[in-house]
Structures are given as C-alpha cells and as structure tokens.
Amino acid sequence: MNRSVNRPGFVVRRVLSRLQSGSSSPVVVETDGGRFVAKLRGAAQGPSALVAEVVVAALAERLGLPVPERVILEFEANVATDDRNDELADLLAASVGQNLGLRWLDAASVLRAREVDGVDDEFAVRVLWLDGLVLNPDRTASNPNVLSFRGQPWLIDHGAALTFQHDWAQVSEESPRAPFEPSTHLFGARRARLARYDEGLARVLSREVLSEVLSEVPDSFLADRPAEWSPARARAAYVAFLWKRLRAPRPFVPAG
Numbered sequence: 001m002n003r004s005v006n007r008p009g010f011v012v013r014r015v016l017s018r019l020q021s022g023s024s025s026p027v028v029v030e031t032d033g034g035r036f037v038a039k040l041r042g043a044a045q046g047p048s049a050l051v052a053e054v055v056v057a058a059l060a061e062r063l064g065l066p067v068p069e070r071v072i073l074e075f076e077a078n079v080a081t082d083d084r085n086d087e088l089a090d091l092l093a094a095s096v097g098q099n100l101g102l103r104w105l106d107a108a109s110v111l112r113a114r115e116v117d118g119v120d121d122e123f124a125v126r127v128l129w130l131d132g133l134v135l136n137p138d139r140t141a142s143n144p145n146v147l148s149f150r151g152q153p154w155l156i157d158h159g160a161a162l163t164f165q166h167d168w169a170q171v172s173e174e175s176p177r178a179p180f181e182p183s184t185h186l187f188g189a190r191r192a193r194l195a196r197y198d199e200g201l202a203r204v205l206s207r208e209v210l211s212e213v214l215s216e217v218p219d220s221f222l223a224d225r226p227a228e229w230s231p232a233r234a235r236a237a238y239v240a241f242l243w244k245r246l247r248a249p250r251p252f253v254p255a256g
Helices: 045-064 086-094 121-133 188-204 205-217 231-245
Strands: 009-018 027-031 033-038 070-075 095-101 145-149 152-155
Touching: 009 033, 009 086, 033 045, 033 145, 045 070, 045 121, 070 121, 095 152, 121 152, 121 188, 205 231
Parallel strands: 009 070
Antiparallel strands: 009 027, 027 033, 033 095, 070 095, 145 152
C-alpha cells in the first residue's frame, strides 16, 4: 500500500501560475482545500526534491521553526491551467500523480537583506543548525528562502537539501560526517553561537523522531531509490544517515 503524509490530500482543480524559482519550477494551484504552491515530481531534481522538502520541513517543525502546511496534491492528466506555456505543459504531463503542496501564504514577502540582522538567535541559529544537519546549500543572502508572514519568519524551499540522496552508490560510512561550510549561509555570521544551542537541539531529534519524520514521506516520492530497495529500506537509509550525522561531535558545529 502506498504511504502518504499524515495530512490532507487534494486533487488539483486548476493551475493558476508558474513561479520563477530556479530548477524547481513550482506552480500555484487551486484545490478544494484552498491555494497551494505545488512542488512537482517532473521538475529537474525529480521526486528526490520532494523527499527533501518533506523531511526538512518536518525536522524544522520538531525544532520549533515555522514552515507552511504540507499536503499531497494529485495532478490528473490534462489538468486545467491558466498558463498555456508549452514548457509548463510538458512539466505537468511529467508530474501526473502525487506531488507536494505547500500552503500559499497570502501577502508573505521575502526576507530582505536589511531584516537579516534583526532576526533573533532563537530562530537564526536553529535554522543554521538545521541546514547544517541536512546539508542544505540553498539559503543565502541572494536566495534567503525565508518569508516574512504574520510578523515572523517562515522557512521555505528545501528541495536542494539531502544532497547525498542523488547518488546512493557513493554513500559510505564516512559520508554522514561531511563538513558543512556556513560562510555563505544567510545566518553564517552567527556560526560561533551554534555550540550554545547544539546539545539542546540534538536532544530533540532522537532516532525515533527521525523515523517518524521519514514515515511522512509517501512511497511515490521514493522513486529514485536503488531498484532493489523497498520503500521501508529507503526510509531506513535516510534515518541511518541523519542519525550518524547527529552523532557528537557534529560535523556542522564548530568546536567550542
């Protein structure tokens, strides 16, 4: 039986617009449950990017960081669309089936450069720690992937994280101990404060919690796993990688 996140699922009624957001090619869609940003399995990084979106957002929630609501979106063939671009038509055709929806945050704005220093450490250092854990290179001053919404910052766009999943054959016992370079990170200037938060954040993420997080990933998103792996085996591989990465001293936290 195909597993899915423990969240609602909706059939997409109409594609409203395409967001120009790098290779992920998200679209804004209308459903019976409201409006969502849809991350598509047919985009450049394939369904692995959807795995990263689910896993990192679920981890963020455990660490007390706001992220948009996630749902499963069902795209049917020849879904109605207000955008008649041929490239988008090809993308939608390649994305028939289950995709990921993130609740549209109406009137949200991208965090501006002048606002970064005003973000408190409780948020900024947690984000830096999380991105180090999941090897997320995609939160920089030029591409913050943080929205301001209802008076607080929200995290978005995690499809570039979990870089190891794109080549499981190259994952070794040492791969989870790879360092993370924070110098270009949006909150990299606060890396010296990571040690102050490290132990407390690590305690939140037990192996059981990691298993719970991976249980939110639908079977259909695990299509890029090695052919001989069952969905359960694939989930166990993600859990094992992240658990080894969480072993102290954590390779994404500067000593001292």
